[in-house]
Amino acid sequence: MKAHPGSLVVLTAIEKADPQVLAQLEEAWQRGTIRNHLGEDISIAGTTFVLTTDLASDEIGQLARTESDPDRLYIECLKLLLDAGFSAAVLTYVDRAFCLRSNTAGELARDHHRHLQEWVAEYGLHLEAGALMPGSCMDPPNGPYATEDGVNWSDLDRKVSKAKTKRASVVRLVLGEDSILVVPAGKPVAPEPSTFPASAEEGSSPETAGAKP
Structure with missing residues (x-):
């Protein structure tokens, strides 16, 4: 982010992140800077963070099919995530929700x-x-x-x-x-060859089953 201001940072499955990582992210979003491995504070002004999650995916997918108003969609989406156990602290920094519509x-x-x-x-x-x-x-x-x-x-x-x-x-x-x-096309379906050998119980004669008379 220091070399590329205005970067797009995608954090997948954010609900699985280590609590310490989440705490560092929350601090960065609050302060507007993030500390690198050298201890330098790097400005995140202009940086966009995209968080993805599988929590409440079915419910959110259905919501996206029925709700067209962006504001209501955002509010209802956050409610569903909160009910599913998503971090309330992280949700306070989410200012937009993109919901993938479920397919019929x-x-x-x-x-x-x-x-x-x-x-x-x-x-x-x-x-x-x-x-x-x-x-x-x-x-x-x-x-x-x-x-x-x-x-x-x-x-x-x-x-x-x-x-x-x-x-x-x-x-x-x-x-x-x-x-x-x-x-x-236009041809009848030929019977499939059986993948299982016939057993004596399925009508095989003693001779074919290998039994002695």
Whole structure:
């Protein structure tokens, strides 16, 4: 800040900061200077501090969807943070609140679908209109394949490449029992091969089960 007056300082997850660090910040904001490792007092005039937190994120996200007045949004946001255990002393120095609006299930589904379209397009293919995977429209997402973190992308890469070699131009993604299937548009969904061997209890004969007569 000494070399770059008017800096932007971003402090993430401020609620997790050490109490001693918070006390030093509060003192700096009160005095208008901050002490460096050499013991010098550096002016923070013109410096903007941005504090981020995950506290009350769901409540604040909903508030941002329903409240359009900046002043009321600021006041209600501080109330929610205070109720969630955010430091009251730190809040006295917060003069503006930026709230990230929570997404609806429809918005999440459209964003997911757009990502899938872009990914399929990298192979020179098109995703069939309305080809959203079951589960991706849930809020919160349900199922092992509803979120990007749960998708086996290497498996999908292999299946899309295979569809490309079969001269498919438009594909759809279908949520199968064990994985996500890549099916050329207009083609029926082929049954997935079972990943579990049949057991004797499931109807195997004594011979196939390895039992002696």
